[in-house]
Amino acid sequence: MxxxxxxxxxxxxxxxxxxxxxxxxxxxxxxxxxxxxxxxxxxxxxxxxxxxxxxxxxxxxxxxxxxxxxxxxxxxxxxxxxxxxAKPVFAPTTSKRHFRLVTSDYLISVLFAQVIQKIHQEAPNITFEMLGPGDNSGELLIRGEVDLMIVPERYIIEGHPSKLLFEEEHVCVVWQGNTLVGDSLTLEQYMDMGHVSVGFGRSRHMSIEEWFMNQYGFNRRLEVITNDFNTLPQLVVGTQRIATMHQRLARLYAEYLPLRILPPPVRIPVMREFMLWHRSVDGDPMHRWLRERISEFIQHLEQDHIAARDTSHPESRLAK
The missing domain is CATH 1.10.10.10 (Winged helix-like DNA-binding domain superfamily/Winged helix DNA-binding domain)
Incomplete structure (x- = not known):
């Protein structure tokens, strides 16, 4: 042509x-x-x-x-x-579409493992590829090489559609045998302790370091830097270190590891997780169906999360 x-x-x-x-x-x-x-x-x-x-x-x-x-x-x-x-076919039960998603291991653990199970019940032939966040994630979306990104608000790309999925609080996690802190935590204690944090990409971008620097003028003392969220709670066990992490993931690991969850000594801004996609697929029937199902399933999981937090985890209310 x-x-x-x-x-x-x-x-x-x-x-x-x-x-x-x-x-x-x-x-x-x-x-x-x-x-x-x-x-x-x-x-x-x-x-x-x-x-x-x-x-x-x-x-x-x-x-x-x-x-x-x-x-x-x-x-x-x-x-x-x-x-x-692209063929404008809309048949979830028989579709064999392959979707590539950029999302963190934290989101896979607390939400997307369940979301994909739900989607499989309605569309058993759809397949997924989960890509971790990196320095080029935004470029992958702009180039149309991934279907969706589920990322914090600061990574929204201007000119492409997005939707708020949920909000998340941060909590502090220490080993049950940690002798440096009791049931509460002061800012002085927090800053004196050794921290475990996550760094992504070549720049080793830290999740909340920039906020701490802007708010208080200093960084935490980072003693261990890992490359995924799921290893944060594991790396504090048996040590006097502390990790600041997502409330949902902390609660999940507290069921299996000897951990204590504490409210942060300062109010850390709520993290807003967004789903975003390339504008060229905004009207694609199967893509739209997938976005709607993800949003619906997460809303149901959110309701369960709120109920569990309010009835079983009083320390999570303190974190607010």
């Missing part, structure tokens, strides 16, 4: 070339030989009258014009995928 003398099949190759900036890797993704991929790049250069990618040392770098093409080319391909080539 051609448009204004441009073979639209070349846009797929251009998208890959601009992302990889490497002939060998682009050829592998396009299932082409390196020489054929180089030929495609030559045709693109002729059409756009620009080098697009130039060799600088051992690497290829995009020209200024190529950088301007990255976003519109990706948007065109996503539009074609969602509105022209």
């Amino acid at each position: 051609r448009f204004n003398h441009l073979d639209l099949n070349l846009l797929v190759a251009l998208d890959v070339l601009l992302e990889e900036q490497n002939i060998t890797r682009a050829a592998e993704r396009l299932h082409m030989t390196q020489s054929a991929t180089s030929g495609v790049l030559g045709r693109l250069r002729t059409y756009f009258e620009d080098e697009l990618l130039v060799q600088v040392g051992r690497k290829m770098q995009p020209t200024p014009f190529a950088l301007e093409l990255v976003h519109p080319v990706r948007e065109v391909l996503l539009t074609i995928k969602s509105s022209i080539t």
Whole structure:
């Protein structure tokens, strides 16, 4: 298919070339030989009258014009995928769609393991791939390479739809044998203790360090940094350390590990978890069905959470 003398099949190759900036890797993704991929790049250069990618040392770098093409080319391909080539079939019971979700291990443990079980009852052939958060998670959504992100509010991407799923409190967790604190915690005690925290991505972004710095002008003393939320409570057992973590996950692990849950010494802002998706799939029937089911199931789980918190865990009310 051609448009204004441009073979639209070349846009797929251009998208890959601009992302990889490497002939060998682009050829592998396009299932082409390196020489054929180089030929495609030559045709693109002729059409756009620009080098697009130039060799600088051992690497290829995009020209200024190529950088301007990255976003519109990706948007065109996503539009074609969602509105022209995608079949508007809505049959959850027989659908074999594969959905890729970006979400943390914390959310999988406290919510999404149950949500996926529920969805399986209505759509047994739907499959899921769960990706952990990283430095490029937002870029994956923008490029249409993931279907949904379930992330805190600060990661919402402007221009793409989102929906609030639930709110979460933070609590402090210590080993039952911890002798540094009793049933309550002062800010001075909190700051003097060694902390276990989570760091994500190459930047090792910490979940609440920036807030503590802005609010109090200092950071916690981090003695252990792990790469997922589920190991936080495990790493305080048998130590005098403390972890600040999501209330739901703390309650879950307190049922199996010798832990004490304490209210934080300061009011930590409520965390708001959002579901967001690329605007190009906003009207996709199966995608919309999945979003609605996730939202409905989480609302039911929220009601159970509130009831359990108010009747069985008075320390959680203190955390408020």
